[in-house]
Amino acid sequence: MSKRLNFISLSQTDIILKKLLILFFLASVSLSCTKEKTFLIKGTISGDLPKYIYLSYDEKKDSALIRNHNFIFRGKVLKPTQASFYIIGVSTVNKFFYIDNSNLQIQLTNTIKTYQKNGNDIQVNFINIDTVFGNDLSVLEANFERFKANNKTQNNWKEKVYERLDSLISINPKNLFFGDQLYSLALKKTLTPTEIESLFSKLNLEYQSKESINGIQEYINPVKKIAVGNVIFDFQLPTPDKTFINTTQYRGKYLFIHFWASWCAPCRKDNIELKEVYAKYKKHPLHILNVSTDTDLTKWKNAIKADGVSWDNVVDDRKSMSDILAKYDAISSIPKSYLIDPDGQVILANPTIEELKKKLNEVIKN
Numbered sequence: 001m002s003k004r005l006n007f008i009s010l011s012q013t014d015i016i017l018k019k020l021l022i023l024f025f026l027a028s029v030s031l032s033c034t035k036e037k038t039f040l041i042k043g044t045i046s047g048d049l050p051k052y053i054y055l056s057y058d059e060k061k062d063s064a065l066i067r068n069h070n071f072i073f074r075g076k077v078l079k080p081t082q083a084s085f086y087i088i089g090v091s092t093v094n095k096f097f098y099i100d101n102s103n104l105q106i107q108l109t110n111t112i113k114t115y116q117k118n119g120n121d122i123q124v125n126f127i128n129i130d131t132v133f134g135n136d137l138s139v140l141e142a143n144f145e146r147f148k149a150n151n152k153t154q155n156n157w158k159e160k161v162y163e164r165l166d167s168l169i170s171i172n173p174k175n176l177f178f179g180d181q182l183y184s185l186a187l188k189k190t191l192t193p194t195e196i197e198s199l200f201s202k203l204n205l206e207y208q209s210k211e212s213i214n215g216i217q218e219y220i221n222p223v224k225k226i227a228v229g230n231v232i233f234d235f236q237l238p239t240p241d242k243t244f245i246n247t248t249q250y251r252g253k254y255l256f257i258h259f260w261a262s263w264c265a266p267c268r269k270d271n272i273e274l275k276e277v278y279a280k281y282k283k284h285p286l287h288i289l290n291v292s293t294d295t296d297l298t299k300w301k302n303a304i305k306a307d308g309v310s311w312d313n314v315v316d317d318r319k320s321m322s323d324i325l326a327k328y329d330a331i332s333s334i335p336k337s338y339l340i341d342p343d344g345q346v347i348l349a350n351p352t353i354e355e356l357k358k359k360l361n362e363v364i365k366n
Contacts, residue, residue: 179208262303
């Protein structure tokens with residue numbers, strides 16, 4: 001009897017061990033299946049080499065050390081998103097690219113150019129994204145770029161691009177790339193507002209960028225923008241020390257509003273040239289208000305210091321969500337600038353520095 005009991009006990013032990021092994025195996029498989037997906041960007045850079053290259057995406061910033069022309073970024077995104085590179089100082093990039101939780105290979109070229117004005121040197125990094133490949137979005141973008149290159153000069157280009165996007169969006173309404181393409185076509189006025197609206201209605205907006213959504217909606221239902229002869233659209237924005245400036249406080253004085261950003265090379269050049277204007281007319285009185293569109297407030301503050309800007313500075317970091325930037329046509333491109341008279345009326349829009357000097361000589365009596 002005891003021998004039989006021992007036999008049963010051993011069999012039960014074997015069964016329990018087998019069950020535990022199966023559970024352990026299933027748990028291992030489950031963990032491997034639920035492992036978080038991440039992106040990996042392997043890049044090479046040629047030309048003028050900085051020590052670090054910086055990646056911007058989803059309002060996040062990351063940096064990578066450049067070793068032997070190579071760099072690597074790792075991270076995670078909740079959904080496909082736009083990304084861009086920058087270099088500390090002043091830099092511009094020829095285009096953005098797309099990242100999702102997959103692997104990418106990117107080739108860059110950086111060229112440094114030096115601009116001099118009034119004895120001040122400004123070095124600008126011109127980053128060129130030469131090639132991007134590895135994920136589905138990069139393939140889609142490359143195919144669409146080939147389609148544009150092969151058809152853009154054709155007489156029926158507008159019809160062709162409409163038909164192609166109509167077909168692609170119907171199949172892929174969630175794809176971020178198509179919303180951005182619609183926004184680009186809206187900016188260039190390639191398609192009419194009615195045509196853009198028809199394609200826009202087929203997109204799943206949950207997956208599109210806010211900038212593209214707002215830009216397309218602005219094209220379909222445009223906001224009335226500030227122009228010469230209009231009364232100023234007053235606004236209030238924060239300064240570097242977190243106090244606020246309201247444009248109503250400049251009534252009775254001439255005001256030059258300059259929309260700019262730390263990454264915008266022409267804007268930074270304007271900052272340098274405006275020093276001479278401000279020194280000559282500030283006692284008459286002329287006030288200058290720099291309105292930055294930077295989203296990185298540290299870079300904004302550093303640029304103010306680097307350019308030696310001594311006049312008033314405020315920031316609007318809401319990008320395409322800003323009614324102020326929309327009114328002053330400063331969402332899709334900068335610099336933008338306006339000269340306002342003491343009554344709050346716009347008397348000059350987007351002048352060159354020489355045009356600004358000429359107008360100030362006319363209206364301000366020395």
